[in-house]
Amino acid sequence: MEFSQQLSTTPTSAEDRAAILANPGFGDHFTDHTAVIDWTLKDGQGQWHDARIEPYGPIAMDPAASVLHYGQEIFEGLKAYRHADGSVWTFRPEANAARFNKSAERLALPQLPPEAFVESLRQLVSVDREWVPSGDGEALYLRPFMIATEAFLGVRPAHEVSYRVIASPAGNYFGGELKPxxxxxxxxxxxxxxxxxxxxxxxxxxxxxxxxxxxxxxxxxxxxxxxxxxxxxxxxxxxxxxxxxxxxxxxxxxxxxxxxxxxxxxxxxxxxxxxxxxxxxxxxxxxxxxxxxxxxxxxxxxxxxxxxxxxxxxxxxxxxxxxxxxxxxxxxxxxxxxxxxxxxxxxxxxxxxxxxxxxxxx
Structure with missing residues (x-):
């Protein structure tokens, strides 16, 4: 799947990013971009389309979007780790992709090809790799999610869906020294x-x-x-x-x-x-x-x-x-x-x- 890129014209400055990475917390700060793939059901056939990287920001959504009324949504959580040579790796993304699709099946959402799931992570981390922290126990937390975006109040699976990935630098989840x-x-x-x-x-x-x-x-x-x-x-x-x-x-x-x-x-x-x-x-x-x-x-x-x-x-x-x-x-x-x-x-x-x-x- 090919991803187009629309990069942010106002990315976080190196100084501000360094200040955030000095004490990232968990889920408090977000990188400059997001990965997006849309899905539409038309004539009985579903199709993923418009895979892209775009600036991180609010999602424009109709007030009647199905996710807001019937909770048709799923998500995943995994991390990207910086190795000593500066390269960035993630852990068992295929397992997350499989679980994502199992969740999608239960919530009557479309299946996302596992290769598209992994590629969306690669595309996002590639443009926001400077956000990956290198401190002990730190990582870039990746949050893929899928939401039903069709404006329709009937109770049925949505015909329009958006898959997205956002990323957040993360420190120790419980904070400070690890203890019981x-x-x-x-x-x-x-x-x-x-x-x-x-x-x-x-x-x-x-x-x-x-x-x-x-x-x-x-x-x-x-x-x-x-x-x-x-x-x-x-x-x-x-x-x-x-x-x-x-x-x-x-x-x-x-x-x-x-x-x-x-x-x-x-x-x-x-x-x-x-x-x-x-x-x-x-x-x-x-x-x-x-x-x-x-x-x-x-x-x-x-x-x-x-x-x-x-x-x-x-x-x-x-x-x-x-x-x-x-x-x-x-x-x-x-x-x-x-x-x-x-x-x-x-x-x-x-x-x-x-x-x-x-x-x-x-």
Whole structure:
């Protein structure tokens, strides 16, 4: 797919960009351009067209656009990393492209060819490569998304759609030194249900988690944990991260994908790297009671969460309305820290990529 280019006539100055990159935060600043591909259904046939790079800015949209009324939209999240030689790479974009299309199928949106997905990242990073930070743990966060733009209030899949990619320099997701976080157990809210959109990456899932997130923050927690109350209070996932349990006998356990849990790219990478280390990998139901009991009898060694934004973060405490469950403090030789260092090393080019996960963007 060929991309045309209309570059910004007022790009961010080198001085202003340097000031931003000195303390990028997460999702606070955006690069000078965006990648766009439009889709139209005509005479029963859908076609992607007008692939382009254009200046970052507001999206002109009709007030009747379907996305504003029926939430027909999806998104992805991945990062671009600067290597020591100045080149820029991303991590497993084909997996993100596959998940993007799976989300599109669930939200009745058109499938985007995976090669167009990867090329859109390459095109955007190529023009905005100076925005890729080089600090420890920093990267350029890439946010592809697809929205229904047709002005039509009937309830049906939209006939006009826009695919876009924006980019934001990113530091540590939780800020400052990496240390165990406290999470809140949600008992009043559910993130997803059977037959719903839980395994799709769509905005509605995240909107549904925000009330619980506010509850978590009111109780001094960074994230919220959701359970399946109809399945023995089985652990599902955090508001935006998958969760793992490491046991003293060498097992690493994560909730099985069941239609309500997001297919995390970092999750699958952690499972592979854990297996490479000789750990016994289990994808199965794990209940809140098993979590509590394993802490009490000393068989649980670590609990951690993972996702694109935060990579891997140890969980120190699960707070509930009835008390708390405290996880063992991770040591320097913990599984979570070892896999985190290996994963970051692969992404930044300091550890050999034996699985062929890296793709060069610039």
């Amino acid at each position: 976080v406290s999470i809140w157990l949600s008992t009043n809210y559910a993130r997803a249900g059977r037959g719903g959109t839980g395994e799709a990456k769509c905005g509605g899932n995240y909107a549904a988690s925000l009330a619980a997130q506010l509850e978590a923050e009111a109780n001094g927690c960074k994230q919220v944990l959701f359970l399946d109350p109809f399945n023995d209070d089985a652990v599902e996932e955090l508001g935006g991260m998958n969760v793992f349990f490491v046991f003293t006998d060498g097992r690493i356990v994560t909730p099985a994908l069941n239609g309500t849990i997001l297919h995390g790219v970092t999750r699958s990478s952690v499972l592979q790297l854990a297996q490479d280390r000789g750990l016994t990998v289990e994808e199965r139901k794990i209940t809140l009671e098993e979590w509590r009991r394993s802490v009490e009898d000393g068989t649980l060694a670590e609990v951690f969460a993972c996702g694109t934004a935060a990579v891997i973060t140890p969980i120190g405490e699960l707070k509930t309305a009835d008390g708390s469950i405290t996880s063992p403090a991770p040591g320097p030789d913990s599984v979570a820290m070892a896999i985190r260092e290996q994963l970051l090393g692969i992404q930044t080019g300091t550890v050999e990529d034996t699985h062929g996960w890296l793709t060069r963007l610039a």
